[in-house]
Amino acid sequence: MPAPDIRRYHAVAISLHWLIAVLIIANLAIGLLFGYMARPDRFWFMQLHKSFGITVLALTCARLSWRLFCKPPPEPASLKGWELWAAQAVHVLLYVLMFAIPLSGWVLVSSSPLHIPTVLFWSIPWPHLPFLDSLGDAKAFSHQAGEIHGLLAYGMIGLLVLHVGAALRHHWTLKDEILFRMTPAFLEHFLRRLRGEKA
Numbered sequence: 001m002p003a004p005d006i007r008r009y010h011a012v013a014i015s016l017h018w019l020i021a022v023l024i025i026a027n028l029a030i031g032l033l034f035g036y037m038a039r040p041d042r043f044w045f046m047q048l049h050k051s052f053g054i055t056v057l058a059l060t061c062a063r064l065s066w067r068l069f070c071k072p073p074p075e076p077a078s079l080k081g082w083e084l085w086a087a088q089a090v091h092v093l094l095y096v097l098m099f100a101i102p103l104s105g106w107v108l109v110s111s112s113p114l115h116i117p118t119v120l121f122w123s124i125p126w127p128h129l130p131f132l133d134s135l136g137d138a139k140a141f142s143h144q145a146g147e148i149h150g151l152l153a154y155g156m157i158g159l160l161v162l163h164v165g166a167a168l169r170h171h172w173t174l175k176d177e178i179l180f181r182m183t184p185a186f187l188e189h190f191l192r193r194l195r196g197e198k199a
């Protein structure tokens with residue numbers, strides 16, 4: 001039986017999706033490990049964390065701008081009713097957090113009384129947001145921003161469990177075409193072989 005014709009996302013959208021995904025997952029891991037790091041390591045990983053985070057912010061702007069100009073493929077025909085609604089709700093919330101998490105991190109470091117500079121990938125000085133360090137109680141404000149940053153990151157982990165769980169369920173249990181919509185065409189053959197199809 002010939003493989004069905006898959007309506008994929010554009011290669012640009014697919015590349016941005018996976019690049020952003022890798023950076024976010026790395027940043028969640030680094031953030032959760034901060035507490036276990038000794039001082040010099042923590043400082044090094046903090047610069048990496050901030051560099052990845054600001055890159056996510058920039059790439060998410062690019063991803064959404066691209067989405068405005070190049071429409072995503074039509075909704076998958078296999079999804080009906082609540083499934084479609086749930087998938088769209090999770091996607092919208094993911095986009096919200098892809099902005100809110102890096103922005104709250106930026107607010108947190110900008111208002112911190114420690115005034116530690118951000119240098120992206122140890123080469124590009126990145127400014128702090130203006131006025132935040134001159135607030136009456138910048139320390140308390142920065143602490144609050146840190147709490148919010150952490151809570152949003154935990155929210156992202158919850159959404160990813162749903163998002164990745166759904167993608168894997170479609171691929172391995174329902175054996176439909178959803179995952180192929182977001183994977184490069186050259187990987188389709190390999191992924192089909194992996195789930196035991198001739199392709």
Ligand code: HEM
Pocket residue numbers: 017020021022024025067072076091092094095098160163164167168178179180181182
């Ligand atoms: C931090 C990690 C991730 C983030 C932030 C993320 C975010 C998103 C977003 C926002 C969309 C909607 C795209 C749009 O319509 O504009 C999407 C689609 C998609 N994602 Fe992810 N994703 C992540 C990781 C993953 C992983 C690990 C998988 C697979 C195991 C995956 C599989 C998919 C698939 C298959 C779609 C297309 C769904 C459709 O058919 O419309 N994602 N992702």
Ligand code: HEM
Pocket residue numbers: 023024027028029030031032034049050052053054056101102103104105106108109118146149150151153154
């Ligand atoms: C993809 C984006 C990001 C993710 C997923 C992320 C995730 C996290 C996580 C999980 C933590 C640990 C929270 C906790 O244990 O309560 C953390 C801490 C932190 N993040 Fe981020 N972060 C991101 C972007 C940023 C950015 C852009 C900055 C600054 C420019 C930043 C600055 C910080 C700082 C300073 C801490 C330590 C806070 C503290 O010790 O109280 N993060 N982040």
